[in-house]
Amino acid sequence: MFSSNNQVAPSLRTILLCFIVAILEGLDLQTVGVAAPAMAATFKLDSAALGWVFSAGLIGLLPGAVFGGWLADRFGRKKVLIGAVILFGLFSLLTAHSATYEQLLAARLITGLGMGAALPILIALSSEVASVELRNMAVSLTYCGVPLGGAVAAMIGMFSVSGDWRLVFYVGGVAPLLIALVLMLWLPESRAHRGQALALGETTRELLGERRRFATLLLWGSCFCTLTILYMLLNWLPTLLIERGLSRLDTSAIQVLFNIGGVAGSLLAGRLMDKGRALLAVLLAYLGMFAALAALGMVEQLQGLYIAGMAAGACAVGGQLILYALAPRIYPTQVRATGVGVAVAVGRLGSMSGPLLAGQLLAAGAGVSGLLLAVSPLVAIAAFTAATLLTHERRVLPVVGSMAN
Template sequence: MNASLKPNGPKTRASAVIDVQKLLDEQPVGRFQILVLMMCMVIVTLDGLDTVMIGFIAPALSGAWAIPRDALGPVMSGGLLGLAFGALCAGPLADRFGRKTVMTIAVLFFGVWSLGSAFASNVTELTVLRFLTGLGLGASMPNAATLMAEYAPQRCRALMVTTVFCGFTLGAAGGGFVSAWLIAAYGWHSVLILGGVLPILYVPLMIKWLPESARYLSLKETRRARLVRVLNRIQPDMADEATRFVAQDTQQRERSPVRLILSRDYVFGTVMLWICYFAGLLTVYLLGSWLPTLIRGAGFTLGQAAIVGALFQAGGTIGSLAIGWLMDRLNPHRVLGATVFVGGVFAWYMGLPGHGITGIGMLAFGMGYCMNGSNTGFCALAAGSYPTRMRATGTSWMFGIGRFGGIAGAMLGASMLHANWGFGEVLTALAVPATVGAAAVLLKGARHRGSVLRVEGSASH
């Protein structure tokens, strides 16, 4: 007689049949899920610290090496390219070898190369080292989203994934304060050393405490012993060597995950996710790179420009949590489509003349809420749009394609300023990628009306 194990119910022994996906979806959020959330959030926080630190040390570097700041452009681009290629490579590897395995190697990788970057002696060396660092950074973040999505119960999955990604802004903001003190006290090398030592020290904790994805382990019988150990961490004596496991995600397992996300059943949703995230990161990187400069060029003070930039980032943190909460309760495609479109409206309105610094600050907060927050929401949407056998690849490839949007955004902003575009013209132009992104996510939702982050075992996304 088959009996599915119920959470918090009587312990079922050797004759039990456990539907792993159903079990994890019905399991209450307890210490185990909170542990996964916190450990993944630390990984994303370290990512945030390491990703932005080169911007913090740029003034000190240009002074120490007696070069203009724009000479560090290849260093910035090298890191961003590394992020893109790291994400593209990491997904298929994680779907083959496991989320924990790839994440652990990635964190060690970017820690080692960040440490090595501290000893670079010229722009060329630092560019190569930042590219290598970016490979590790790009591989770790999307897999953190994947692992969290695979342990979060269905009812709060989007919120838990977006909470993990709040670690990025935490790491970026904390990095600013720490960098200012370290550079003044010990020089620019110390910031890169810190960015390398912290991930390296975190690796043993990941090996000991971070679990491999139970959904990933359930796909193959050869992983049974590891799956039993993980499930017994969630609830003691939940499974043993005689327990039978049921995985709903069993079709087409022999095909490569890259081919699967581009197969007939998934290609439309995949391309729409790429367009959404590309347009979203184009907007955010353009604003993140150039908003303070634009504010300063509009006649406001340097201090006011810094405040506006901070409000944009703060809006993103709050937006990430709020949008994740809404996605768990409403249609996630409509939530994201409406949010991205409103962000474009804020940008257009901010570009109109006549705003004081208070109005600009409020609009910057709103843009951060909509644009930064929705980009985090896309991470949750991607993780929920693919079954286990291809989830890491689908999520990571969205990250990788999106990073090219980030590169394009930074370059586009520079080109606009070089062409003497004014504050209003640049902000008004941002309504275009926002409209494109909103349309793409709404089209994906219209195509897949029945798929609201409930895709495991389904075949049309």
């Protein structure tokens, strides 16, 4: 999997540590979704106000992704990653100690800044240490930590005896602070040299110049649509299932299955891409996503909802993995973290839109089935742009796909 034999140990260590940080990010991303029903009762929030709690952290993810990637290209991946992990750990703890709705929004906003900065660095680091033929699998191994972390969050919610919604935020805050110390000691320095970040104009030309403009716009469009769906599910799925009459335990079980499915979908998508079957991965992800959304809205049997939840996770997370694995291939080393970060940030616009849109539709009286089916056009757009990115830009991807380090 790795570039040369004498780099195997540092490369393995890099991917392992990136995977652990991804678990922590996934845990924190889903803490609000897990805590939402009890949190809404504590702060007396309606659906629209709860939508803003979901979206506050996602709003922070956007500038975090853009500037985190740029800072990593300029000052070094390791230093910026450690700072990002400390930031989202501290403000996860502050979320648990929020006394007012305004404090809750502020804590989630700043938590999102740290999480947004971390993700593009994790993707860039894992893609840089792997050999070309297994680079997609390296990214998928790292990224599957995100749904695993979500499963951990759901299990904390499931087995919390006291039912205290703050517990999941304590775990999501203390663990990153401990891992930050591990990163300081054991994360190898990136092979990308500090100071490589280009001036703003040069960076813009690398991303949106004639050579890469079409690929960049397709990547952005697919990221936006896919993340709209993914984050609507991540944040609203527990509440939607409870509204359908499921118990707290059954709801948590489906959320765990959603995340386990995400791990499987991420690994399968990465393997298909390394085998040259990326278009098949796209078709499986987005056709499966459409079917799973319909099933979550219409299936009545609990066992069917278990299967639908797992399939939804596999397809939504797998679809996003495809895009995250493609992003580092498009851009050269000196703008790689920046390019990935901007793509993640554009996707975060979708991740903000999803929870807000769901909150407004539910507040207006839309049913669960209607809400899930309303996003089906986004599935079609995401599938089309992802497939076009794979098939239309042959003069770009083979050239930079080698990703000379």
